[in-house]
Amino acid sequence: MRNWATWELRSAFAARMAELYGREVPAYTTLVEVASAVNAEVAAREGAAAQRLGSLHRVTAERHGAIRVGTPTELAQVARVFAAFGMYPVGFYDLREAARAAVPVISTAFRPVSADELARNPFRMFTSMLVTDDRRFFPADLQRRLDAFLARRVLFSPELITLADKAIADGGLAGEDAEAFLKLATAAFELSPEPVDRAWYAELEAVSAVAADIGGVTSTHINHLTPRVLDIDELYRRMEGRGVTMIDTIQGPPRWDGPDVLLRQTSFRALAEERLFRGVDGTIAPGSLRVRFGEVEARGIALTEAGRDRYDAMLAEVDRRLATDGGTRAEVAASVWRERLPATELGLLREGLGFFTFAATGAPAPGADLADLADLVESGSLTATPIVYEDFLPRSAAGIFQSNLTDDGSRDDALAAARRDAGWLSDVIGRQVADPIALYAAQQQASLDAATAGAR
Ligand code: OOG
Ligand code: NI
Secondary structure, three states, X not given: OOEEEHHHHHHHHXXXXXXXXXXHOHHHHHHHHHHHHHHHHXXXXXXXXXXXXXXXXXXXXXXXXXXXXXXXHHHHHHHHHHHHOOOEEEEEEEOOOOOOXXXXXXXXXXXXXXXXHHXXXXXXXXXXXXXXXXXXXXXXXXXXXXXXXHHHOOOOOHHHHHHHHHHHHHOEEEHHHHXXXXXXXXXXXOOOOOOEEHHHHHHHHHHOHHHHHHHOOOXXXXXXXXXXXXXXXXXXXXXXXXXXXXXXXXXXXXXXXXXXXXXXXEEEEOOOEEEEEEOOOOOEEEEXXXXXXXXXXXXXXXXXHHHHHHHHHHXXXXXXXXXXXXXXXXXXXXXXXXXXXXXXXXXXXXXXXXXXXXXXXXOOOXXXXXXXXXXXXXXXXXXXXXXXXXXXXXXXXXXXXXXXXXXXXOOOOOOOOOOOOHHHHHHHHOOOOEOHHHHHHXXXXXXXXXXXXXXX
């Protein structure tokens, strides 16, 4: 009987999610076709330069998924399932105020954390949880009924959780258990044929379409699965050329002549899906819901804390100029970037804005003075390879949520917010939610220690 290592389970899970989502949302298949074609063309045209942030093989196979759960209990359970796949919580995203529309959730991303595991398979899952006790969205009576509804449902069966715990304890699973685990884990994110209670769904939808999607039904589902593409502007044009209407912007950094940093994302609303609805008199009738979407992303260099501060300041400057001078966001952003961000990797390194891994070239290190890494790279003693950004951006995530909603819902800012932070989330999950910047910094430092070990 074959043994499945954690990463093999993760790869198989990613493949099964793709198969499931492709069956449920056919536009996804179009998106993957177009993304693969663009990737192959960019790699053929630009060669090694195109693959500086990941091989064509990795980039073309790479996906992130998004799911949404309702309660701390559900989040703790899904965290065990993801831990069995070697995916751990990284980053805390509070989307409640990041969007104009009512998005009453906080999120984290479950992903591999070590460079080795990321190289084997980087599958990650953006996971959002409803904040039902946030009065800005849910009055007390609605919260009480919502909590009761959520407490009655079971998203993750006891068999699934038992197998997850076994995989965590043993660092993988043997043949039959692996098959059963993969099957149950995939099925947990399949769209359920169970009829939707029309009145309940509508009541939540009046507050927030996201709340209805999460708390208006008795199951969860994969919301989207996102391929990675090397040229997102080209992909955007080609999808529109195929008659798919994309949201009106690409979220995140603009297109510009310097290095790709962080994350650029765009999306389109998927088609309405047939669902059954139960009316107040108990009769079942067909209808449709339009909650899922297609998304695609291009990944760039991970930024240091200073780099993120620069990024945030540039975003604010873009907003300021747009408000005072007008123009299109893409143009204004590109000029702010040209003014304020170094246009080369070496420039990012010199200003301490980006993360890199270093390797010794064999050339003698000049005086082993490591104070100025950029000088050592420039003189050829060290090579610096950028570290790819593996995480998400709160403003982009909020923008993606929002641009795929038809109704803004309501949020009353005069009422009390519920307090949430990374520590709260860590307590719920029973595991420290990692700080993305600390992970990149540790990776950079480890490479530097190895590269300079001989020089000291
Ligand atoms: C998640 C929205 C955010 C991303 O990649 O930032 C997102 C959701 O819709 O559940 O997908
Ligand atoms: Ni996404």
